[in-house]
Amino acid sequence: MIMEAVTGPAPIVELDEVGKTYRNGTLEVHALDRVSLQVVEGEYVAIMGPSGSGKSTLMNILGCLDTLSRGRYVLDGEDVADLDEHELAEVRNRRIGFVFQQFNLLPSLSAWRNVELPLCYAGMRPADRRPRAEAALTRVGLGERMDHKPGQLSGGQQQRVAIARALVTDPALILADEPTGNLDSVSTADVLDLLDELHAGGRTIVLITHEQEVADRADRVVHVRDGRVLDDQREPAAPRPAHAAAAGVR
Amino acid sequence: MRWRETLRIALEAVRLNRLRSGLTVLGIMIGIASVSLTVGLGQGAQTSVRQQISALGSNLLVVTPGSSTSTGGVRGGAGSATTLTRADAAALADRAVAPDVAAVAPVTQSSQVLTAGTSTWTTSVIGATPSWAAVRARTTASGRWLTAADVTDRSKVVVLGADTADELFAGSSPVGQQVAINGSQFTVIGVLAAAGSSSTTSEDDEALLPWTTASDVVGTSATTVSSIYLEATAETTLSAAYQEATAALDVRHGIGTGDDADFSITSQQSLVNAATSVTRTLTILLGGIAGISLLVGGIGVMNVMLVSVSERTREIGLRKALGATPTVIRRQFLAEAAALGVAGGLLGLGIGALGAALLPRVLGQPVTLSAWASAGALAVALAVGLVAGVYPAGRAARLAPIDALRRE
Numbered sequence: 001m002i003m004e005a006v007t008g009p010a011p012i013v014e015l016d017e018v019g020k021t022y023r024n025g026t027l028e029v030h031a032l033d034r035v036s037l038q039v040v041e042g043e044y045v046a047i048m049g050p051s052g053s054g055k056s057t058l059m060n061i062l063g064c065l066d067t068l069s070r071g072r073y074v075l076d077g078e079d080v081a082d083l084d085e086h087e088l089a090e091v092r093n094r095r096i097g098f099v100f101q102q103f104n105l106l107p108s109l110s111a112w113r114n115v116e117l118p119l120c121y122a123g124m125r126p127a128d129r130r131p132r133a134e135a136a137l138t139r140v141g142l143g144e145r146m147d148h149k150p151g152q153l154s155g156g157q158q159q160r161v162a163i164a165r166a167l168v169t170d171p172a173l174i175l176a177d178e179p180t181g182n183l184d185s186v187s188t189a190d191v192l193d194l195l196d197e198l199h200a201g202g203r204t205i206v207l208i209t210h211e212q213e214v215a216d217r218a219d220r221v222v223h224v225r226d227g228r229v230l231d232d233q234r235e236p237a238a239p240r241p242a243h244a245a246a247a248g249v250r
Numbered sequence: 251m252r253w254r255e256t257l258r259i260a261l262e263a264v265r266l267n268r269l270r271s272g273l274t275v276l277g278i279m280i281g282i283a284s285v286s287l288t289v290g291l292g293q294g295a296q297t298s299v300r301q302q303i304s305a306l307g308s309n310l311l312v313v314t315p316g317s318s319t320s321t322g323g324v325r326g327g328a329g330s331a332t333t334l335t336r337a338d339a340a341a342l343a344d345r346a347v348a349p350d351v352a353a354v355a356p357v358t359q360s361s362q363v364l365t366a367g368t369s370t371w372t373t374s375v376i377g378a379t380p381s382w383a384a385v386r387a388r389t390t391a392s393g394r395w396l397t398a399a400d401v402t403d404r405s406k407v408v409v410l411g412a413d414t415a416d417e418l419f420a421g422s423s424p425v426g427q428q429v430a431i432n433g434s435q436f437t438v439i440g441v442l443a444a445a446g447s448s449s450t451t452s453e454d455d456e457a458l459l460p461w462t463t464a465s466d467v468v469g470t471s472a473t474t475v476s477s478i479y480l481e482a483t484a485e486t487t488l489s490a491a492y493q494e495a496t497a498a499l500d501v502r503h504g505i506g507t508g509d510d511a512d513f514s515i516t517s518q519q520s521l522v523n524a525a526t527s528v529t530r531t532l533t534i535l536l537g538g539i540a541g542i543s544l545l546v547g548g549i550g551v552m553n554v555m556l557v558s559v560s561e562r563t564r565e566i567g568l569r570k571a572l573g574a575t576p577t578v579i580r581r582q583f584l585a586e587a588a589a590l591g592v593a594g595g596l597l598g599l600g601i602g603a604l605g606a607a608l609l610p611r612v613l614g615q616p617v618t619l620s621a622w623a624s625a626g627a628l629a630v631a632l633a634v635g636l637v638a639g640v641y642p643a644g645r646a647a648r649l650a651p652i653d654a655l656r657r658e
Binding site: 060063065066085086089090092093094098100102104106108117118120121122123126165 | 577
């Protein structure tokens, strides 16, 4: 896939004919089959699909948590297909912010200590970490609850701490895997509003969901089924039509 | 990621599972405490044995009757000398025969009941020569020592060991008082300065008479002796003195080459060597048994680390997703295992020090805890923790982040 335009937003995710095959004994499972996808800077993309469609595998590949069997993956200008485990850890640390369905906060650490974790692994000095963690928590509206432990926070608040943790390294891509799957409707709206805000602020977000209500918030919805991209729709009312025009679509 | 940070995370994990960490630490603690105590006991025993023996005089040789190599039975032959005589002692005192022997003290020995007023005490009564005090490196704490005149005059005088004096004259000064031995009245002329005692022999429980008087009163032989103490001219001439004494006695007893000698000569050094080698063997044996408990403690650490890894699979997955490399994860778990080991080591040393303070009162045995051995024990505890942590840490490092995150 050759990009004709040098102008316009930079591509963040470029998947080219990516395949992933799991071997289960003698049985080969093609979890992903020749998936090509491009996401440019500032886009808010929802990936939808029923369970078993390969959307989780796609999420793992996008998040550099799993390696590809075939194809090419360029993340934020860096080809990550051939990186080893150490290099992938570094890519995850610098370029990706994860938001999980289960929040995945460490229960023994206070909110700000949870948020500063990625900075620890980036090798940042402790003195520099605290202000950045505080800024990220303030950004998600939890400036007053820095020292609360996850157990003292509601589900919605915990997910906001997780979003702060995803933001703190200023990553190229925020990857949210069913971020509202464990939340009630009020908290869901709360978290989705926050993601909207981040998007409006120019963040690139890829969100995986099976709920239409959640996908509707995104300005582009990619449907996945049987390891393939079924269709790729842009919301007509997308706030940034300029980005959509520049996105390479197959 | 820095080491300090890794250590902090590891310590937080240790603190988080207080009970489990505590029980694991207990295993290492018991191991280190028992190792340091057994080694301490062994070293204490060695030091005290060495001190006791060298207090007797490092230039000392002891000639005793009987063969050290004899396989049993009595050496036959009419007039064969199976005992040492005063003539033997006189010959050894001849500087022409044994130039490296400085002084000779033949002694006779028998067990007697001593009576002073209403107190009685059974002790070893030694028929001594005036040279005895110099050869055995003993002095009197009060009164005077035996003189040549006491021997020739067959005086009824006695010098008591410090413990013996205490037993017979508790509180009051013994010098000038009377002691009855085998029906005869003796005047106490002196008390020896304490030399210290071990659990098996006492150098302070004895009564010394002129050998002539001993022969008169308690019937010990006037010609044969129980043993002969020799003092070499210097520590360096000890082996020369040994050779000369052996040669002289071989000639006097008519012992040819290849025959078993009917006497044996031991040096204090050989006693020290024998005693320390026994205690060393015991120390190694006991230390080995204690080491096994340390090994069991190490297995406990490994077990708990494996549980910790599988319990925290999600946490490991999360840390990896956030950018922790396998190396960082491995270090984190190694640091945790090492922390358990060191905590156990420190506590074990504490218990060891406590034991070293209390045990001597119970056992009457000194316990020596050297700084060197303590540092070694701590290093061993650290090593045990690290070795026990290698496999669990490797497992944590190898966990695939997706599998780890998915685990409930």
